[in-house]
Amino acid sequence: MTFPSGFGPGTYGASFADVYDRWYGGITDATATARFTASRCTTTSVLELGVGTGRLVGALRTEGLTVIGIDSSAPMLDGLRHGLGIQADIAHLPLRPAGRLGGALCAFNTLFNLPTVELQTRVLAEAAEAVDGPIIVEAMTGRGLAEAEPQSVGISRLNAESLVLAATLVDQEAQTVTGQHVEITEAGIKLRPWHLRWSTPEQLDTMAEAAGLRLSERYSDWDESAFLSDSDTHISVYRRR
Ligand SMILES: C[S@@+](CC[C@H](N)C(=O)[O-])C[C@H]1O[C@@H](n2cnc3c(N)ncnc32)[C@H](O)[C@@H]1O
Numbered sequence: 620m621t622f623p624s625g626f627g628p629g630t631y632g633a634s635f636a637d638v639y640d641r642w643y644g645g646i647t648d649a650t651a652t653a654r655f656t657a658s659r660c661t662t663t664s665v666l667e668l669g670v671g672t673g674r675l676v677g678a679l680r681t682e683g684l685t686v687i688g689i690d691s692s693a694p695m696l697d698g699l700r701h702g703l704g705i706q707a708d709i710a711h712l713p714l715r716p717a718g719r720l721g722g723a724l725c726a727f728n729t730l731f732n733l734p735t736v737e738l739q740t741r742v743l744a745e746a747a748e749a750v751d752g753p754i755i756v757e758a759m760t761g762r763g764l765a766e767a768e769p770q771s772v773g774i775s776r777l778n779a780e781s782l783v784l785a786a787t788l789v790d791q792e793a794q795t796v797t798g799q800h801v802e803i804t805e806a807g808i809k810l811r812p813w814h815l816r817w818s819t820p821e822q823l824d825t826m827a828e829a830a831g832l833r834l835s836e837r838y839s840d841w842d843e844s845a846f847l848s849d850s851d852t853h854i855s856v857y858r859r860r
């Protein structure tokens with residue numbers, strides 16, 4: 620299975636570019652992300668895979684890193700105010716050969732926007748070719764979805780002007796979540812579709828192996844808390860074998 624019908628690499632950006640900074644600006648700790656990333660990069664430049672509107676770029680720059688950002692979505696890149704943004708698919712990086720990029724960062728489940736194991740593996744392999752340093756991945760473990768209902772609808776956001784309902788379909792076998800954020804305002808209804816294929820940490824390690832990488836560090840958050848069997852998220856650092 621690849622993308623469900625009607626979904627593609629540009630879906631996420633088309634759905635969320637206009638609200639991304641407002642809705643997700645503080646979704647994870649940008650300062651801790653940047654501090655961790657800068658401490659692992661082997662030079663002062665970093666490749667951010669799926670840079671989006673640049674939510675993390677300001678903090679990365681504060682840590683002394685120059686950011687080269689890749690994203691498939693022009694509307695997301697339109698929001699990028701600092702750093703270099705290149706519109707491209709992270710499974711087909713336009714950067715060769717390995718130069719002075721000191722590492723790659725793929726944050727906030729971005730890897731799971733790629734809908735198959737093959738494409739996620741390819742992202743890791745391409746990043747390994749493009750940078751001269753570690754590949755740092757932030758992702759959910761999938762454990763939080765183990766008990767998820769196959770279908771659900773809930774309130775995502777509510778204020779005096781709008782209601783956002785989040786409808787999701789979870790397929791445990793395919794390891795996919797397909798969702799619609801349905802925004803209702805006086806002006807009408809806006810659909811914001813999205814699709815993720817999650818991989819467990821163990822599956823990611825296998826993909827990394829296939830991409831010529833090995834796991835060298837794993838934590839449950841950017842502050843380097845221990846990764847435990849019930850952690851919902853992980854920060855994994857892969858290096859060339
Ligand atoms: C969850 S957002 C993360 C943005 C940013 N890294 C952050 O942490 O806020 C995922 C980003 O990945 C981009 N994306 C999804 N699939 C992609 C692909 N195949 N190639 C490049 N970018 C992709 C989306 O357009 C979106 O900007």
